[in-house]
Amino acid sequence: MANIAEKSDFQSPRQNVIDFLADFTAETTPFSAAKVDDFREILRPGTTMFITFLPGSDFEDTIAIAARLKKEGLNPVPHLAARSIPDAAFLDEGLRRLRGEADIDEVLTIAGAVDQPLGAFSDSMQVLETGLLDKHGIKRIGVAGHPEGSPDMPDEAIAAALTWKNDFANRSGADVYIVTQFCFEAEPIIAWDKAIRAAGNALPIRIGVPGLATIKTLLNYAKACGIGNSMMFLKKQAR
Numbered sequence: 001m002a003n004i005a006e007k008s009d010f011q012s013p014r015q016n017v018i019d020f021l022a023d024f025t026a027e028t029t030p031f032s033a034a035k036v037d038d039f040r041e042i043l044r045p046g047t048t049m050f051i052t053f054l055p056g057s058d059f060e061d062t063i064a065i066a067a068r069l070k071k072e073g074l075n076p077v078p079h080l081a082a083r084s085i086p087d088a089a090f091l092d093e094g095l096r097r098l099r100g101e102a103d104i105d106e107v108l109t110i111a112g113a114v115d116q117p118l119g120a121f122s123d124s125m126q127v128l129e130t131g132l133l134d135k136h137g138i139k140r141i142g143v144a145g146h147p148e149g150s151p152d153m154p155d156e157a158i159a160a161a162l163t164w165k166n167d168f169a170n171r172s173g174a175d176v177y178i179v180t181q182f183c184f185e186a187e188p189i190i191a192w193d194k195a196i197r198a199a200g201n202a203l204p205i206r207i208g209v210p211g212l213a214t215i216k217t218l219l220n221y222a223k224a225c226g227i228g229n230s231m232m233f234l235k236k237q238a239r
Helices: 013-020 059-071 088-102 124-129 155-172 187-198 215-225 231-237
Strands: 026-028 048-051 075-081 106-110 140-145 175-180
Touching (some): 048 059, 059 075, 059 088, 075 088, 124 155, 155 175
Parallel strands (some): 026 048, 075 106, 106 140
16 A cells, blocks of 8 residues: 555645646636736646626727736637727727737637627627638637526527527638536526527537635626526525
8 A cells, every 4th residue: 555645646725726727717807817926826837818808998908918818828818899899990900919919819709798889899790700800810719608698689689699600610610619608507508508509509618607706796797797597596595
């Protein structure tokens, strides 16, 4: 029998966290990222880090944090929020700088949580149709998935958009995948996956999972993101 003291599987708590997150992606805002001295201390090299773009944010901050994350050995994936993009020229320049300053080759396209578009784009499909992602060599593209629906779109429109995105993936040759809105129960995700597969979806799916936070914070996130019935599960835990 081996001496337990000689085993090498005893690690620091920090290393345990790094190992646990080895196959996960993470998400941050520029504001939250500024609170972390160096992501290399908590994440494995090459970890994908999505960069949220909140309404009213400055895209300069997205570019800056993407460059920093790349320098720290991560794979930064900025959100392109369609309704917050003024025009195609702004998008073109933003992508040019993201490629040049942060060497990004992957983005997540979303509509964005604003009622009125800032400019020419009202949904992510219009962003994809510009051809600018292909122009700048971005061939890995995330799109939004909504297991519990969306407060901003009827279910029929969501289904039509997903069909369009499957077609876009086929004709563009881009590596397109779905990133879901987070839920608090597995059942809605399983049912949604079965439904969209039956309807013809062939895009791979990444499941969104909320990170460590207080119940109050999670409820605030859920309300802001339009989480559906699974939010009732969380409310029960708060009692």
